[in-house]
Amino acid sequence: MDQNGSFSPGTADNSSADSEALPGVTVIVCASCRDETGSDAHPRAGELLAEDTRCAASDENIHIRTVECLGNCKRRLSAAILRDGCWSYVFGDLTVSSGADLITGAKLFATSTDGLIPWRGRPDSLKRGLVARIPPLDLLKD
Secondary structure (H helix, E strand, C coil), X not given: CCCCCCCCCCCEEEECCCCCCCCCXXXXXXXXXXXXXXXXXXXXXXXXXXXXXXXXXXXXXXXXXXXXXXXXXXXXXXXXXXXXXXXEEEECCCCCCCHHHHHHHHHHHHHCCXXXXXXXXXXXXXXXXXXXXXXXXXXXXX
């Protein structure tokens, strides 16, 4: 967050460990998301989710980043999990304490052999909260 209290898109927060991150896995948290009341109070619920995610990833090699807006406001707290060359996932309806679920999903994704987050073992919040699955550009035929 800058001095004016706003976020820069793509702000790097944390590589949760000093060594290499898990194979290209990044969790992106929308830090500008508001809570269910729509409050403008700071820290915003998205900032709290980002912090919870960083704490959950403290012993893992997973990149955690924030962005100003994922444009998923109707589904409130939102995050995405990306992996190089694989499908990307966007989740909504998260809570400020969903950080551990995001890290569990990221670890499942990192060890996936088919480039998808497996359904089995995925936390319920990532099953119910799935908003979109976006293909990697190199998979598109047009």
